[in-house]
Amino acid sequence: MGQGLSCRTSDEHGLFTAVQFGDLDTVEAVLERDPSLIHRTTVFDRHSALHIAAANGRIEIVSILLDGSVNPDLLNRHKQTPLMLAAMHGKISCVQKLIQAGANILMFDSLNGRTCLHYAAYYGHTDCLQAILSAAHNSQVSISWGFSRFVNIRDGKGATPLHLAARQRRPECVHILLDNGALVCATTGGYGFPGSTPLHLAARGGSLDCIRELLAWGSDRLHRDASGRIPYTVALKHKHGACAALLNPSSAEPLVWPSPLKFISELNQDAKALLEQALMEANKEREKSILKGTTYMPPSPSHSDVGVDDSISEASDTELCCICFDQVCTIEVQECGHRMCAQCTLALCCYNKPNPTTACLTAPVCPFCRSCIARLVVAEVKTDQNTECDLNSPKLKRSRRSRNFSEGSSSFKGLSAVSSFGKIGGRGSGRIAAENAWVDKPLSLDT
Known part of the structure; x- marks a missing residue:
């Protein structure tokens, strides 16, 4: 009898070790000898084989265990689920598999009362964060709890x-x-x-x-x-x-998204990305003036950033924004079809911190035809040779030249001054501070 218990303990420890290191053959062999081991846990932390597999990103073993009818919401000693551990360690394939298997994203641990969403945000795993948020959009959570409530849990x-x-x-x-x-x-x-x-x-x-x-x-x-x-x-x-x-x-106050108008949320995703990039660059230009002359001034652009020859694929005059006469038109207003650069679009649609007394502002209007801006998309940019350009290419940056701004309509004069933001994607701005990297470590065993 003692020998039987010893063999069982040896198989149990062997299973957990094989799961941790992804030894699929050993896992299958041990479970074939004793299928009941699939439900065993470690002694102290009460980690199941599914917890260990999820934390270490062993997607094949996770699949085997789930196919063996293992509960995806098993709890360890701290009431953590395999999904929480997968989100903690950034194992996106395991996160997706567990969600597909019906793992509950609305469970709380006993350590800090946190969910898998808290774990993904805390450890900085953006892919896991996106997967959990997508699951919340398409599950009963958004119906029973409400998606906004889940995001702010x-x-x-x-x-x-x-x-x-x-x-x-x-x-x-x-x-x-x-x-x-x-x-x-x-x-x-x-x-x-x-x-x-x-x-x-x-x-x-x-x-x-x-x-x-x-x-x-x-x-x-x-x-x-x-x-x-x-x-x-x-x-x-x-x-x-x-x-x-x-x-x-x-x-000085930074530019902010016009949340009272719910404008940005209605954008085409590509247009939204352009505007987000332009707004952040505009605020970085504001930062330079704030930090100028201090010990925190960001480094000057390298020599390679100065005097870049962008005449290789210079856009024609007809592609330049007719408001600032400086940037290439990258945003198109629909349905009227008028075009502007991202910076001038921001000048129309983004303001300083919203004032509660003016929360019911009217929607922004096209500066050319005065129709309400219902939708923005990325404009198709053409070169002189009628070939499409990459909007993120530095070749689209047109060197600043002297222009008589009176060429445009007088109604644009004030706007052009407001929209003189920094260049999109300028390399000289750089990061002022580097972010800490989190080092992933495999889950230890305590059998």
Whole structure:
């Protein structure tokens, strides 16, 4: 009898080890000898074979276990599901497989009361974050709970996924969450300092990129936490000087998305990407003037960035924006078909921080025909040889030249001054601060 228990224990440990290292043949052999081992767990953390496979990205073994009728929502000692561990470790194929198998995205662990969405945001795995959000769109969660409520779901300490992404310096996750309806003004409970907004937490973490994203979505620089501190004060306390300079209430306000108009959400995705890029570049130009002369001034463009010869594929005059006479027309208004550059489109559609007293503004209108702008798409750009150009190519950048702006209609004069933003995709702006990389480690065994 003792020998039988010893063999069973040996097989059990062998199964967990084989799962961790992806030894598919051993896993199949052990389960063939004793199919009941598929439901066994480790001694201390109560990890099942499915937990270990998901955390280590062993998609073939995950598939075998799920095909063997293993519950995709098994809980370990901390009430974590395999989906949570896959999201934590960034194993996108396992995340997708578990979701397809019916894993519940609305389960909370017992450590911090977090969901798989919190884990993906905290550890900065954008592909997993997108997969979970897509699943929420197409599942009963959006019907029973509401998608917006899920995006802004709070953990046991009152932190939303956006709070965690901002604190952990995950700008890509911050952008995805904001783009999916995360509340930029939400405050925490016990996480961080009570009453902190994502901007407070980004200031504490010192991520300029997170701060840029939050400010562009209308985050309030004057919002105070429970102790009365604004984000500027938090950045100073933690010695993040560049962040403090941007958060200083006396510095110029950034451009923000026109959320009261619900305009950006109705854009063609390609046009939206162009406008997002143009807006972020415009705010980076604003940052340069704020940081000019300080120790936080970004480095000057390299020699290779100066004097780039862009005459190889210079657009014809008819392709230039008739408002600023400087940038190539990349955005087309439908249904009228008039074209503008992305910067001038921003001047029409983006404003400073929305004022609650003017929340019912009328929709922006085309400056050429005065019709309401219902839809924007990417304009098809042609060269003189009638061949299509890549909108992201630096060859589309036309060198600045002296022009008499009175050539255009007088109604555009003020607008052209507003729309003189930085170039799209300029290499000289660069990143001021690098983000920390998270090193993935395989889940340890404790048998």
